[in-house]
Amino acid sequence: MDPIIVTEKLSKRFGDNWAVRDLSLSVPRGQVFGFLGPNGAGKTTTVRLLNGILEPTEGTARVMALDPALSGSDIRLRTGVLTENPSLYEALTARENLRFFGEVYGVGQMLLESRIDELLQRFGLLERADEKTGAYSRGMKQRLAIARALLHEPDILFLDEPTAGLDPAAARAVVDMVQGLSRDQGHTIFMCTHNLVEAERLCDLVGVIHRGRLRALGSPADLARQLWHNLTLEIDLHGPPSDTVRNSILNVRGVEDLRIDEHLAIVQVSDADVTPVVVREVVSAGGQVYAVRTREHGLEDVYFALEHEEVDAGQEGSVNA
Amino acid sequence: MRNWNWRGMRAVIAKDLAQVKQNTMVWLPMIILPVILQVLMPLGMILAPQLAGEAAVDMGEIEPLLKMLPASLVAGMEEFSPEALWVVLSSSYLFAPFFLIVPIMVSSILAADSIVGEKERKTMEGLLYTPLTDSELYVAKALVAVIPALSISLGSFILYTLVVNIAGYPVVGRIFFPTAIWWPLVFWLAPAVSVAGLGVTVLISSKAKTFMQAQQLGGVLVLPIVGWMVAQSAGVFFMGQSLMILVGLFVWAMGLWLIWIGARTLSRSNLISRI
Numbered sequence: 108m109d110p111i112i113v114t115e116k117l118s119k120r121f122g123d124n125w126a127v128r129d130l131s132l133s134v135p136r137g138q139v140f141g142f143l144g145p146n147g148a149g150k151t152t153t154v155r156l157l158n159g160i161l162e163p164t165e166g167t168a169r170v171m172a173l174d175p176a177l178s179g180s181d182i183r184l185r186t187g188v189l190t191e192n193p194s195l196y197e198a199l200t201a202r203e204n205l206r207f208f209g210e211v212y213g214v215g216q217m218l219l220e221s222r223i224d225e226l227l228q229r230f231g232l233l234e235r236a237d238e239k240t241g242a243y244s245r246g247m248k249q250r251l252a253i254a255r256a257l258l259h260e261p262d263i264l265f266l267d268e269p270t271a272g273l274d275p276a277a278a279r280a281v282v283d284m285v286q287g288l289s290r291d292q293g294h295t296i297f298m299c300t301h302n303l304v305e306a307e308r309l310c311d312l313v314g315v316i317h318r319g320r321l322r323a324l325g326s327p328a329d330l331a332r333q334l335w336h337n338l339t340l341e342i343d344l345h346g347p348p349s350d351t352v353r354n355s356i357l358n359v360r361g362v363e364d365l366r367i368d369e370h371l372a373i374v375q376v377s378d379a380d381v382t383p384v385v386v387r388e389v390v391s392a393g394g395q396v397y398a399v400r401t402r403e404h405g406l407e408d409v410y411f412a413l414e415h416e417e418v419d420a421g422q423e424g425s426v427n428a
Numbered sequence: 429m430r431n432w433n434w435r436g437m438r439a440v441i442a443k444d445l446a447q448v449k450q451n452t453m454v455w456l457p458m459i460i461l462p463v464i465l466q467v468l469m470p471l472g473m474i475l476a477p478q479l480a481g482e483a484a485v486d487m488g489e490i491e492p493l494l495k496m497l498p499a500s501l502v503a504g505m506e507e508f509s510p511e512a513l514w515v516v517l518s519s520s521y522l523f524a525p526f527f528l529i530v531p532i533m534v535s536s537i538l539a540a541d542s543i544v545g546e547k548e549r550k551t552m553e554g555l556l557y558t559p560l561t562d563s564e565l566y567v568a569k570a571l572v573a574v575i576p577a578l579s580i581s582l583g584s585f586i587l588y589t590l591v592v593n594i595a596g597y598p599v600v601g602r603i604f605f606p607t608a609i610w611w612p613l614v615f616w617l618a619p620a621v622s623v624a625g626l627g628v629t630v631l632i633s634s635k636a637k638t639f640m641q642a643q644q645l646g647g648v649l650v651l652p653i654v655g656w657m658v659a660q661s662a663g664v665f666f667m668g669q670s671l672m673i674l675v676g677l678f679v680w681a682m683g684l685w686l687i688w689i690g691a692r693t694l695s696r697s698n699l700i701s702r703i
Contacts, residue, residue, distance in 0.1 A: 194554025
């Protein structure tokens with residue numbers, strides 16, 4: 108798929124600190140890209156570099172085939188950004204806020220008013236459109252800020268921690284909105300987050316950044332496959348397995364580890380083909396199998412494994428899928 | 429190269445002024461200052477001798493100022509009584525420096541609110557992500573300060589003209605204001621000081637974190653005017669038309685230089701790193 112964002116060894120240094128170092132990534136058009144990392148990892152700096160707010164110290168970037176360092180204004184005309192802080196004018200009403208940004212983005216006067224109404228309606232703010240936003244809850248401000256980012260129908264939507272500081276219900280509403288924007292409207296979304304559940308739910312592709320360096324890039328499933336070559340089986344038995352059953356499992360070629368948790372046998376196998384052999388041997392040894400599950404490694408496992416790997420190794424390495 | 433985004437710039441100006449209207453701490457001084465300087469103080473100065481009676485004006489107090497004035501100006505004043513002379517001299521010359529306080533303070537207050545206010549209200553980042561270029565943003569922010577400063581100083585001049593002529597008429601017996609030095613003062617020096625005030629505030633704004641901090645630092649701007657006021661009252665020097673044009677030239681040059689330096693200071697990358 109045609110990439111809409113491409114960076115090559117993109118780096119930004121502030122004083123002696125590299126906020127972003129040798130960042131090379133490619134985000135296909137129409138996908139939701141999750142940029143994961145702890146606070147201070149370099150996510151926001153990357154968004155600023157991609158929008159031409161900051162100039163790179165080294166490396167290059169292309170956003171919609173334009174160089175942000177040279178054509179920042181043209182890029183920003185076609186991107187919408189939800190900053191970590193909603194950046195709303197609290198002395199102005201929601202409608203006045205949207206009207207201001209619509210004019211700055213050059214949305215036609217006639218179109219602007221109907222677009223404002225449409226967005227306020229879509230984000231459930233129409234009834235309070237003429238109230239000053241200072242009186243809004245954090246969730247309402249966030250919804251209005253997303254509406255503002257969409258006002259000029261951008262090609263790429265940058266969302267910096269879209270659910271930070273929101274209560275669970277408001278966070279859920281924002282996640283649903285983002286999902287809708289990507290699924291129904293085909294927006295390319297570049298989402299910075301440290302919320303792994305959210306990223307797993309929304310993202311087609313994730314990049315894990317830590318201390319300014321990209322540690323991994325790929326779909327959540329690809330990254331899990333890269334990190335864990337084996338599979339974990341959970342075999343639900345009728346009571347704790349007998350020694351005969353345990354030995355029958357351990358004797359299967361391809362079984363790497365076995366743990367027993369009451370009536371559950373947790374088996375590490377080298378690949379999926381070993382699964383039916385293990386089940387057959389358990390049954391042959393007199394074990395009663397109620398259920399067999401393959402445990403998938405989630406994004407959370409990937410994230411912490413990478414973080415752990417870095418701490419353990421104290422060296423730089425990366426996983427690319 | 430694309431055309432300037434004038435609509436976007438107008439939107440920034442309108443938005444900033446709409447916010448000023450809602451912030452009493454910002455707009456109130458811009459009303460109070462001209463009322464005190466251009467109405468109450470001149471009224472007090474003109475009316476006090478009239479209310480106090482004939483002996484209130486002592487020629488000895490006026491003489492130092494008379495001595496400084498060019499002969500051409502003094503020549504037309506021989507007909508005036510000491511009271512009339514006091515009204516004409518004080519409203520025309522002693523009060524001239526006061527007039528500059530309005531444009532300098534208004535441009536400084538508005539520039540501080542427009543630039544530091546965005547940081548303080550945490551709205552700067554959203555603005556920096558808009559397609560406005562650094563130059564467009566800077567010019568819009570400068571106009572937010574300069575247009576009202578010039579409008580208010582022009583309004584103050586009209587108000588002052590009415591006040592001194594009406595209050596002074598019973599003593600002077602004719603319309604005597606504005607005198608010649610006020611034309612370069614209003615249309616040359618006042619715009620220059622508002623631009624210089626803007627330039628200084630822009631530099632302060634790049635460091636200041638709050639509107640109050642920027643305004644306090646900006647207070648130093650009135651010091652040269654106070655100096656002029658003191659020097660003139662003490663009879664040290666008189667600023668005639670030619671000197672005023674020269675001083676204006678210097679202030680314009682300094683103001684434009686400060687604005688040029690400020691443009692570099694207020695670049696996007698500098699602003700975002702100070703949020």
